Amino acid sequence: MAGLALFALLVAAALLAPLISPQNPYDLAQIDVLDSKLPPGSLGGAGRHFWLGTDDQGRDMLSAIFYGLRISLFVGIVSTVCALAIGMAAGLLAAYAGGRTETLVMRVVDIQLSFPAILIALILIAVLGQGVGKVIAALVTVQWAYYARTVRGVALVERRREYIEAARCLALSPARIVFRHLLPNCLPPLIVVATVQVAAAIALEATLSFLGLGLPITEPSLGLLIANGYQYLLSGKYWISFFPGIALLLTIVSINLVADQLRDVLNPRLAR
Amino acid sequence: MNVVLDVRDLCTAFATRAGVVRAVDHVSLTVHAGEVLGLVGESGSGKSMTGYSIMGLVEPPGRVVGGSIVLDGREITSLSPGEMRALRGNRVAMIFQDPMMTLNPVLRIDTQMVEAVQAHDDVSHAIARDRARDALARVGIPSPDERLNAYPHQFSGGMRQRVAIAIALLNRPDLIIADEPTTALDVTIQGQILYEMQTLAQESGTALIWITHDLSVVAGLADRVAVMYAGRIVEEGGTADIIERPAHPYTRGLIDSVPSRNRRGERLRQIPGMTPALTALPEGCAFQDRCNRATAACAVAPPMTVARPPYEAQRVRCHHPLPDPTA
Amino acid sequence: MLVYLIRRSLQSVVVLLAMSLLVFVGVYAVGNPIDILINPQADQQDRERSIAALGLDKPLWLQYALFLKGALTGDLGNSFVQGTPALGLILERMPATLELAVVAMLIAIVLGIPLGLWAGMKPDSLSGRSIMAGSILGFSLPTFWVGLMLIMVFSVMLGWLPSNGRGETRLLFGVPVSFLTVDGWRHLIMPATNLALFNLALMIRLTRAGTREALLQDYVKFARAKGLSNARVIGVHVLRNILIPIVTVIGLQFGSLIAFAIVTESVFAWPGMGKLLIDSINFLDRPVIVAYLLVIVTLFIVINLVVDVLYSALDPRVRLADAKG
Numbered sequence: 074m075a076g077l078a079l080f081a082l083l084v085a086a087a088l089l090a091p092l093i094s095p096q097n098p099y100d101l102a103q104i105d106v107l108d109s110k111l112p113p114g115s116l117g118g119a120g121r122h123f124w125l126g127t128d129d130q131g132r133d134m135l136s137a138i139f140y141g142l143r144i145s146l147f148v149g150i151v152s153t154v155c156a157l158a159i160g161m162a163a164g165l166l167a168a169y170a171g172g173r174t175e176t177l178v179m180r181v182v183d184i185q186l187s188f189p190a191i192l193i194a195l196i197l198i199a200v201l202g203q204g205v206g207k208v209i210a211a212l213v214t215v216q217w218a219y220y221a222r223t224v225r226g227v228a229l230v231e232r233r234r235e236y237i238e239a240a241r242c243l244a245l246s247p248a249r250i251v252f253r254h255l256l257p258n259c260l261p262p263l264i265v266v267a268t269v270q271v272a273a274a275i276a277l278e279a280t281l282s283f284l285g286l287g288l289p290i291t292e293p294s295l296g297l298l299i300a301n302g303y304q305y306l307l308s309g310k311y312w313i314s315f316f317p318g319i320a321l322l323l324t325i326v327s328i329n330l331v332a333d334q335l336r337d338v339l340n341p342r343l344a345r
Numbered sequence: 346m347n348v349v350l351d352v353r354d355l356c357t358a359f360a361t362r363a364g365v366v367r368a369v370d371h372v373s374l375t376v377h378a379g380e381v382l383g384l385v386g387e388s389g390s391g392k393s394m395t396g397y398s399i400m401g402l403v404e405p406p407g408r409v410v411g412g413s414i415v416l417d418g419r420e421i422t423s424l425s426p427g428e429m430r431a432l433r434g435n436r437v438a439m440i441f442q443d444p445m446m447t448l449n450p451v452l453r454i455d456t457q458m459v460e461a462v463q464a465h466d467d468v469s470h471a472i473a474r475d476r477a478r479d480a481l482a483r484v485g486i487p488s489p490d491e492r493l494n495a496y497p498h499q500f501s502g503g504m505r506q507r508v509a510i511a512i513a514l515l516n517r518p519d520l521i522i523a524d525e526p527t528t529a530l531d532v533t534i535q536g537q538i539l540y541e542m543q544t545l546a547q548e549s550g551t552a553l554i555w556i557t558h559d560l561s562v563v564a565g566l567a568d569r570v571a572v573m574y575a576g577r578i579v580e581e582g583g584t585a586d587i588i589e590r591p592a593h594p595y596t597r598g599l600i601d602s603v604p605s606r607n608r609r610g611e612r613l614r615q616i617p618g619m620t621p622a623l624t625a626l627p628e629g630c631a632f633q634d635r636c637n638r639a640t641a642a643c644a645v646a647p648p649m650t651v652a653r654p655p656y657e658a659q660r661v662r663c664h665h666p667l668p669d670p671t672a
Numbered sequence: 673m674l675v676y677l678i679r680r681s682l683q684s685v686v687v688l689l690a691m692s693l694l695v696f697v698g699v700y701a702v703g704n705p706i707d708i709l710i711n712p713q714a715d716q717q718d719r720e721r722s723i724a725a726l727g728l729d730k731p732l733w734l735q736y737a738l739f740l741k742g743a744l745t746g747d748l749g750n751s752f753v754q755g756t757p758a759l760g761l762i763l764e765r766m767p768a769t770l771e772l773a774v775v776a777m778l779i780a781i782v783l784g785i786p787l788g789l790w791a792g793m794k795p796d797s798l799s800g801r802s803i804m805a806g807s808i809l810g811f812s813l814p815t816f817w818v819g820l821m822l823i824m825v826f827s828v829m830l831g832w833l834p835s836n837g838r839g840e841t842r843l844l845f846g847v848p849v850s851f852l853t854v855d856g857w858r859h860l861i862m863p864a865t866n867l868a869l870f871n872l873a874l875m876i877r878l879t880r881a882g883t884r885e886a887l888l889q890d891y892v893k894f895a896r897a898k899g900l901s902n903a904r905v906i907g908v909h910v911l912r913n914i915l916i917p918i919v920t921v922i923g924l925q926f927g928s929l930i931a932f933a934i935v936t937e938s939v940f941a942w943p944g945m946g947k948l949l950i951d952s953i954n955f956l957d958r959p960v961i962v963a964y965l966l967v968i969v970t971l972f973i974v975i976n977l978v979v980d981v982l983y984s985a986l987d988p989r990v991r992l993a994d995a996k997g
Contacts (some may be wrong), residue, residue: 186691187924187972187976188927188931188972189927189928189931189932191931191932191934191935192931192934192968193955195934195949195950195953196961196965198953199953199961204895272812276814279814279816279817279872280815280816280935281939282817283817283935284816284934284935284938284950285950285954286950286953286954296814297815299820302820302822303939306820306823306824306828307823307827307828307835307947308828309828309829311824311828314820314824315824317822318817318820318821320813320816321814321817322812322817324814325812325814326808326809326812327815329808329811329812400897402893402896402897430900430901431899431900432899433896433897433898433899434897434898434899435899438897438898438913439897441890441893441894441897442890443890444887446890446891447890447891447893447894448891448894449891449895449909449912449913450891450913450988451912451913451916451986451987451988452908452909452912453988457895459905460900460908461897461899461900463897464898464899464901464904465899496988498988508896511892512898583744672992
């Protein structure tokens with residue numbers, strides 16, 4: 074429950090960022106370079122407190138984190154949903170079609186999963202170039218195989234069940250069997266995998282952005298904020314990297330906690 | 346005959362969510378040298394747990410909470426874990442039910458046998474290995490020298506159980522506790538192992554506690570039989586007495602539910618109802634809900650008494666023991 | 673065993689061929705090979721000469737054959753930035769990465785297995801729960817951020833350890849290594865710990881789960897019934913059984929360690945091939961990227977082969993299955 078509450082809080086902060094942020098960190102009229110690199114709790118030139126300090130441009134870190142959270146969550150969730158759709162389709166196709174189609178799809182999945190996600194994402198970025206769309210494309214490519222494997226695994230088990238036999242005997246259309254019978258049974262494990270993957274996607278995007286190969290400067294996610302503070306870390310100005318990192322950590326931990334909870338709730342062995 | 350094992354009022358309890366459960370409830374047993382005691386009961390009756398208690402192998406949340414266990418004249422319930430370890434596999438050994446599971450699949454037979462010798466005797470690897478080979482030969486494993494280098498998966502089920510028996514025999518224990526060692530085996534192999542165990546016990550004077558749910562196994566093997574129900578011993582006596590003249594209605598039920606050639610075509614009788622959960626035992630006699638002889642008196646737990654005085658060898662825990670059918 | 677090795681090696685060659693085809697298609701056919709392979713700073717004349725020299729005017733299958741031929745002789749093109757062979761650049765940087773990955777893996781193993789055993793033996797104790805909580809944190813913490821925090825604490829605040837570089841190296845079989853000097857260790861320990869973190873958490877979880885399962889098995893009870901000491905039961909009977917999945921995972925994770933070293937090397941400015949890859953991506957030095965990719969794929973295949981051999985050495989049941997097949 075703590076995980077869910079924390080996650081809800083973070084999502085709320087991300088959604089309401091423009092309303093709750095002390096300033097709009099990307100409105101040049103609102104920031105003052107004279108306020109740059111102030112430690113947490115400082116009083117800025119305009120008589121405003123910077124509770125988490127400011128970055129090199131004089132931006133309020135708290136506001137930057139709210140906006141960064143928005144971008145991180147957006148990229149993580151959108152890429153997961155896309156990957157889920159593609160992976161589910163591929164997995165169902167493999168399980169339903171069987172034969173060569175299945176072998177081909179699963180072989181691609183196996184090969185892809187044998188390489189670390191970060192490597193594949195980096196190579197894709199290297200070939201595609203940078204940008205929000207391209208990062209999302211890379212994250213989708215990295216993720217889809219997990220869903221394909223999960224769906225196929227569950228669908229293979231379900232395929233042998235009697236009710237599928239019965240549905241086939243009734244000469245129901247393949248689409249009906251797949252969407253009305255196979256899919257609902259695949260959903261519980263998929264939801265758990267997808268939840269974990271949202272966290273993984275957010276972490277991966279942050280890593281790519283930190284390496285300077287993720288989102289562009291105009292879309293500063295948490296990873297980019299951390300990277301931005303990296304150069305000031307050695308001179309002891311920890312807060313520029315530290316606080317966005319904490320926000321990233323809380324996001325990942327809360328999502329993982331929610332996933333753990335979902336696993337317990339949705340575990341068919343416990344529920345049935 | 347000297348007493349090898351004397352168990353008095355042994356109690357082993359488990360802390361569960363539903364409260365404390367007594368898996369073994371005031372069990373008393375005596376085993377003499379060279380004697381075979383059959384410990385009979387359904388699964389969950391506490392017979393295996395009695396064996397583990399004697400071995401000092403009860404694992405948390407279980408614990409021996411009362412009673413005494415005297416092995417070779419020495420009280421062992423108060424021994425330190427180290428002293429208990431020195432006894433295990435040395436003075437008292439145990440054989441388990443499933444030979445497919447008891448040998449470690451990734452260690453060679455010689456490793457598993459040599460370590461059992463060296464755990465108790467400060468001897469060289471070569472000597473320990475020689476003893477292991479002799480033990481294998483004694484249980485009828487052909488070309489024991491080569492087989493020592495094999496892995497468990499290279500043996501059949503029966504052969505694996507022989508290896509387990511050989512390991513139990515390694516340090517010439519005074520007592521072997523055999524927990525259903527033939528249940529998982531083919532019937533033909535079962536017979537061979539039973540016969541061999543009996544011979545080995547007789548030759549070496551080792552006492553044997555044979556734990557089983559199968560009265561027919563015990564009938565041909567044991568000198569004496571103790572019947573357990575819901576953690577308690579409900580009847581004990583000489584094997585012939587128990588089989589031919591059972592005094593406890595539960596023992597009668599067990600005997601009647603064994604298929605037999607003599608009663609072919611007859612309908613097998615079964616004990617009505619189910620083994621009660623240890624968390625929900627009735628007050629008094631644990632068997633009363635399934636017993637056709639039960640009366641109001643059964644709400645008070647019956648003590649262990651001589652079944653049919655003045656004949657003292659057969660004792661029963663029942664307010665309404667059965668009459669002697671042969672009398 | 674020999675038959676098995678030969679068969680596995682043949683399989684590896686097939687996988688390598690398939691991967692080389694993928695790389696070829698990815699770099700030469702899907703992207704614009706002229707942009708990828710020819711320095712964008714070159715003038716028109718240079719470009720045309722290069723197109724002819726690279727054989728880009730030839731049919732696709734012939735190009736692939738030439739690419740393969742080049743790859744087999746170790747020629748994966750020259751770096752645009754350095755002008756030297758790309759493969760040489762990668763190989764030059766490889767020891768630093770391998771050293772980092774090996775030390776990280778050793779840290780994960782040496783700490784993770786005992787901690788996992790302990791947590792598996794005492795799952796309900798405070799220490800067991802703390803170890804598990806720590807491992808969950810290890811999974812959740814983003815590697816690069818932990819690296820930054822390590823630098824913040826140990827380099828900036830405490831001033832104990834240097835924040836970047838390899839330190840003093842010494843030659844071992846002609847390869848420079850850090851672990852033979854004190855200064856080298858001072859530089860090595862922080863990035864290696866950082867890289868180890870995820871695998872440490874993984875080792876703990878794996879060992880704990882395996883221990884808990886093994887402790888319920890009859891063979892553990894039987895081993896105790898033989899009167900073996902607790903140390904022998906845990907150290908031999910339990911450990912030998914859980915070692916099988918652990919070795920598999922160690923092998924598979926070693927590959928991902930090398931990949932994740934990209935991040936750690938960037939944080940600690942560790943001069944390995946991961947850092948080279950990031951620099952090459954930033955400079956659009958495509959031949960180096962291609963070379964890195966092929967080297968990594970080869971490494972992965974070699975690692976998988978080693979894991980399989982080790983696996984069959986550890987599990988006698990696998991050996992038998994092989995002898996029959």
